[in-house]
Amino acid sequence: MKLYYKAGACSMASHLALEESGLIYAIEAVDLVSKKTESGIDFQSINPKGYIPALVLDDGAVLTEGVAILLRIAALAPDKELAPAMGSINYMSLVEWLVFIATELHKPAGMQFNPAMPADGKTALKTILTRRLDYAEKTLGTGPFLMGKSLSVADFYLFTVFSWLGRLGIDTGAWPHLIAHFERIKARPATQAVFLAEGLA
Numbered sequence: 001m002k003l004y005y006k007a008g009a010c011s012m013a014s015h016l017a018l019e020e021s022g023l024i025y026a027i028e029a030v031d032l033v034s035k036k037t038e039s040g041i042d043f044q045s046i047n048p049k050g051y052i053p054a055l056v057l058d059d060g061a062v063l064t065e066g067v068a069i070l071l072r073i074a075a076l077a078p079d080k081e082l083a084p085a086m087g088s089i090n091y092m093s094l095v096e097w098l099v100f101i102a103t104e105l106h107k108p109a110g111m112q113f114n115p116a117m118p119a120d121g122k123t124a125l126k127t128i129l130t131r132r133l134d135y136a137e138k139t140l141g142t143g144p145f146l147m148g149k150s151l152s153v154a155d156f157y158l159f160t161v162f163s164w165l166g167r168l169g170i171d172t173g174a175w176p177h178l179i180a181h182f183e184r185i186k187a188r189p190a191t192q193a194v195f196l197a198e199g200l201a
């Protein structure tokens with residue numbers, strides 16, 4: 001398997017899942033401006049949508065969209081229990097978190113990095129994001145993980161989006177449970193390995 005990624009971007013959630021899964025994988029960085037990969041390939045020939053993450057599976061099939069990639073990685077490493085049994089109510093709760101993070105956290109956060117986004121737009125997105133993070137703070141509680149006692153792929157996704165807040169000038173002080181969750185995931189050896197591999201350590 002090969003993950004196409006950009007250091008510290010949303011693809012880091014997939015990278016964390018791969019590292020935690022114990023599966024064999026490679027990574028290749030993508031320049032999202034030129035759409036060239038590290039080895040000089042036109043990234044749009046791999047993912048015509050032009051964005052990361054993209055995961056090339058061992059049979060050559062290409063999977064895109066972070067949520068799909070995370071669930072696939074969890075399914076490929078059942079012994080690691082990074083997702084509950086498919087179809088169970090707990091599995092649906094995991095999907096609920098993943099969709100919430102993708103649409104209610106990732107997008108309003110990620111769009112603020114767009115240099116074309118006007119100041120008013122950024123302020124409106126910050127208001128939405130703050131409200132959603134208030135919800136996540138209350139629902140996570142002392143967790144320790146989004147799914148309660150079990151670590152899941154949703155934790156890697158929340159960790160990744162939360163890591164952007166400082167760069168967006170968002171004060172995280174109102175969310176002590178989210179901070180504790182962030183520190184918990186950051187302390188994991190797999191996270192440290194991913195930071196090193198992405199040049200973030």
Ligand SMILES: N[C@@H](CCC(=O)N[C@@H](CS)C(=O)NCC(=O)O)C(=O)O
Nearest residue numbers: 009010032050051052053065066102
């Ligand atoms: N719907 C996609 C969105 C992924 C996404 O927003 N990727 C960003 C980086 S975090 C990207 O590659 N942006 C460059 C672009 O859209 O050209 C997913 O959930 O995986």
